[in-house]
Amino acid sequence: MTSFVHLRLHTEFSLIDGLLRVRPALERVAELGMPAVAITDHHNFFGLVKAYKAAADLGVKLIAGADVHLVDPLDQGRHHELCLLAQNERGYRNLMLLLSRSYQQGQYLGRPRVEQDWIAEYAEGVIALSGGRRGDIGQALLNGREDDARAAIERWQHCFPDRFYLELQRTGRADEERYLHAAVDLASRYSCPVVATNDVRFLQADEFEAHEARVCIGDGRTLDDPRRVRAYSEQQYLRSAEEMAELFADIPEALENSVEIARRCSLSLSLGQPSLPEYPVPSGETIDQFLGRLSFEGLRRRFPHWDDSRLKPYCERLEFELETINQMGFPGYFLVVMDFIQWAKDQDIPVGPGRGSGAGSLVAYALGITDLDPIEYDLLFERFLNPERVSMPDFDVDFCMERRDEVIDYVAQTYGRQAVSQIITFGTMAAKAVVRDVARVQGKPYGLADRMSKLIPFEVGMTLSKALEQEEQLVALLEEDSSAQEIWDMAVQLEGVTRNAGKHAGGVVIAPGALTDFSPIYCDEDGSGVVTQYDKNDVEEAGLVKFDFLGLRTLTIIQWATQMIDARATAPLDIDAIPLDDPDVFRLMQAGDTTAVFQLESRGMKELIKNLRPDCFEDIIALVALFRPGPLQSGMVENFINRKHGREPLAYPDAQYQHEWLQPILEPTYGIILYQEQVMQIAQVLAGYTLGGADLLRRAMGKKKPEEMAKQRSVFEEGAAAKGIDPILAIKIFDLVEKFAGYGFNKSHSAAYALVSYQTAWLKTHYPSEFMAAVMSSEIDNTDKLLTFRDEAKRMGLVVQPPSIQSGEYAFSVDDAGHIRYGLGAIKGLGEGPIGNLLAAREEGPFSSLFDLCARTDPRKMNRRALEALIKSGALDELGVERWVMLAALDDAIKAAEQVASNTAAGMTDLFGDVMTASETSDDLYQEHRGARPWSLTELLNAEKESLGSFLSGHPMEAFETEVRKFAPRRIRELQANNQGVVAGLIMDIRTIKTQRGPMAVLTLDDGSGQLEATVYNDVFTEHRDLLQKDRIVLLEGRLQVDDFNGGLAMRTKTARSLEQARQAKVSQLRLRVASHRVDDHFNTLLASTLRTAVGGQCPVVMEYVQPKGSVAVRLGGAWQVHPSDALLDELRIAVGSDAVDWVYEA
Secondary structure (H helix, E strand, C coil): CCCCCCCCECEHHHCCCCCECHHHHHHHHHHCCCCEEEECCECCCCCHHHHHHHHHHHCCEEEEEEEEEEEECCEEEEEEEEEEEECCHHHHHHHHHHHHHHHHCCCECCECCECHHHHHHCCCCEEEECCHHHCHHHHHHHCCCHHHHHHHHHHHHHHCCCCEEEEECCCCCCCHHHHHHHHHHHHHHCCCCEEECCCECECCHHHHHHHHHHHHHHHCCCCCCCCCCCCCCCCCECCCHHHHHHHCCCCHHHHHHHHHHHHHCCCCCCCCCCCCCCCCCCCCCCHHHHHHHHHHHHHHHHCCCCCHHHHHHHHHHHHHHHHHHHHHCCHHHHHHHHHHHHHHHHCCCCECCCCHHHHHCHHHHHCCCCCCCCCCCCCCHHHCCCCCCCCCCCCEEEEECCCHHHHHHHHHHHHCCCCEEEEEEEEECCHHHHHHHHHHHHCCCHHHHHHHHHHCCCCCCCCHHHHHHHCHHHHHHHHHCHHHHHHHHHHHHHCCCEEEEEEEEEEEEECCCCHHHCCCEECCCCCCCCEECCCHHHHHHCCCEEEEEEEEHHHHHHHHHHHHHHHHCCCCCCHHHCCCCCHHHHHHHHCCCCCCCCCCCCHHHHHHHHHHCCCCHHHHHHHHHHCCHHHHHHCHHHHHHHHHCCCCCCCCECCCCECHHHHHHHHHHCCCCCEHHHHHHHHHHHHCCCHHHHHHHHHHHHHCCHHHHHHHHHHHHHHHHHCCCCHHHHHHHHHHHHHHHCCCECHHHHHHHHHHHHHHHHHHHHCHHHHHHHHHHHCCCCHHHHHHHHHHHHHCCCCEECCCCCCCCCCCEECCCCCEECCHHHCCCCCHHHHHHHHHHHCCCCCCCHHHHHHHCCCCCCCHHHHHHHHHHCCCHHHCCCHHHHHHHHHHHHHHHHHHHHHHHCCCCECCECCCCCCCCCCCCCHHHCCCCCCCHHHHHHHHHHHHCCCCCCCHHHHHHHHHCCCCCCCHHHCCCCEEEEEEEEEEEEEEEEECCEEEEEEEEECCCCEEEEEECHHHHHHCCCCCCCCCEEEEEEEEEECCCCCCEEEEEEEEEEHHHHHHHHEEEEEEEEEHHHCCHHHHHHHHHHHHCCEEEEECEEEEEEECCEEEEEECCHHHCECCCHHHHHHHHHHHCHHHEEEEECC
16 A cells, blocks of 8 residues: 655646646656645646546546745744645635635735635635645744744644644755754644655656756746755655655654545546526526527517518527527526627627637527628538537637727626636747746856747747757757757756746636636736636636637727728718628739738738639638638649639539539539538438537547547448438548548638628728728837838828828828828837827817927927927928928927926916027027038938838938939839849848748838839848848849739849949949039038048049039049948038039949
């Protein structure tokens, strides 16, 4: 018989320490032959359900417990440890309450703690271990406070009669033996049982260093930091019973009591039994009757002009669904979802038309939960709720991203805040981050960590082992650098370990009573951000019903666009009433103009659209389903396209093996089995399956279990034979269905999202300005995406006006002429506070000057940084003063405003009005600043880029237009395919692609006349990587050809140069033309200082002095030869004049 059971284990879910993964730890326990084990994570049950299920699988009894920090009553800044174990269900519930309270009321510096009287309140059904030398008794004994130790043990024995144990440990840590002897002596005096634990933190002894690193990562310390507390030893691994018996041979009862405690603890969790929240029902009606009445009333509202005969199939379907819902006990679920969706719609919060299989329910459609007629689009209820397989319904509901939290708050108010919570998620140490973390705690150079992290490919699901397979440079680095290998070895041990807790994006649970009857609570230090301690899977196992409140930004975009349309229209737009067969919309799609159209905007999707050429709504449903790896790789997509366009004969489903009964099912997809619903319908029509049985068949096909498939093949064959179908044909069709079932997509989800796609395409077609303004507003904080959409707006021929303090709003807006006005919120360095203050001040009237703007806004909000950003962006251009002048006058404007504010606060007013800001002899407020140096075009555009993220007033190429044409004679719009050419342009975007030969890039070049994509293969890209950067002007030479995707031009690049490199190779001189009367000492000094910044090159400088009767050219001496840079050109144009400076090139 086993002589020992581990009663203190910290898994990775303890967060502050612990390296044990739940399943491997329990497998090791089973391997060691131990009948039970306790998991006592720090103040939480995060991993309890997972551990309970794994333990049941392995035949191990799991003891639920937690280690808690007990506040020291003598010093509120200190705490003691205590280990609590659930003896039974009452104890489990008490621990849930205690752990919840520790987060809601007991946090100190972000860590949960408990008070002494709380423990007494929740002591029933709980066994307590004293916490060893770090418990209150242990600390008292070690510090010579024997009276305190005696008082503590008496208090605990009173709190936990016959359920309190003094805990003993031998893990090689300081003071353990001294404590142990004192504790055994105290125990004998008070007849208190002792128990041995190993305070386990990791599986094997060789994981100690990795565990130390894990603790340091959490504490923000380095491993060699002399100040850090070294609280653990390498002996805190999962020891065997034999090892523990050897350690405690002198105190055998401490081992025997561990087994006795395990025997006393008996907790059985009822998992997988959902408890639905109660929905209030009118008196005199049952909940089933109430749901039925609302459903039929809703159906009549959906089809107010239909007669009974036309409604008959709908009523029959509704009756069937209601019967199923009531039999399965889910009417309350539907009513709850209906309630919060209806509330959201009443508050004008956009709600999606549906998502997932829920769109297949007619009851949901009738109740307003979804907005797509499931019968019209052949959507199946059984795909959502199968009467032959009891499982919880799961409505995923999309809300406007901006206002989703309002709906969650409504649910909390309606059902009680003690019953509603969001769901916890856990962040793990992912590949890139764990390398940086380990390097930091090991004290390795930041540069090495940064290099290693950047060599790990950035893609979803990336692991360290995958990175080694994919990145040769990483392998080479580890071979060359022992420090890198040290980081890697430690990172491999820590990768994937749970690091922190967060909040699930949209998961919400509603309990029928208090949440803490089902799950303990976790929250922020101030009590906000309440989430369950069980994650989205475990919370359902614990009996709570999950509702998904998802945020969909597209719904926000549609609402914003509709509001702008309504502001300029005579009648409001009902986006849900637009026709789904608008030919203009399909023309837009067929042209591939689907940038910003929901689900249809990626490059690959645009290519699919151009090939498919959709011309009906069913085609859009198909697009959403087709654009996935399975169909794209299987050949289904090519077959679908070829059949649609008559290049392949239609067959239902195959030319060799088809049946006329399948034509109505497969006709919308040209005979291709594309949807899961079609799989179910084929089984129903051909083999007599119920739709519930067909759903089980679909699931079996997806899982591909051989024994299950053999059974289903037999059922299919027999069912088909009973309907008079040739068994050989039936099996051939079954095999085809099985082949495509793996790729089949949920049509309910596809149809619902296709509707949102169509609505956005319709808005882009008929109200392009409003739609693009809304789209840009939705990405107002994401400069890269915002610029993509701004470029698309310009490509569409829309006018995008610069920001304006006179007419601009926070978001992008549309004026009466249909022009888009840049949103003030897109200006970097501004923010909501300054903009709100500016808009409030503007309500009094337009601004007359920079001084007026400063005087009427709050300087605490509209500070210097915000004002500079406004000026640089061009938002003050309507005041009629150059930007450089306003920037020069800014200090005076701020001071004048401060003086006005000061005088007003003191009750003083200037005798002549506001503080005088103009000179005594002029009304020009800016007179003293008119002499400020004008900006070059490059400076002006760079200021715009600094404040807006890109150029708005012009194009950087304009300043170099004449010179650029010496190297690239044609602009992009003048180029022709099938010849060699040189292209000059600004790199707007760069997309790097990994290939077997190394990285390559696809550049988007823009010269103000058009855009071109240039492919730069590995050899050229590697050679010119430093040059090929975003926002650089480059000269590319290569072969021009037609881009098959967009019909435009593309280039295969052979060489790349900067403008300066090209200039240095061909320039013969720098020529300055100056009127002779301008030449004086001041001019000579300015010119000399400007030239001096660039001397040392090979380019001679020639001065041409212009006089009324002629001119004379003088070549400056060799000491004045310069480097022909863009910066020099800009400075000289300012000093001499824009038209007076030129590079002269060799003939």
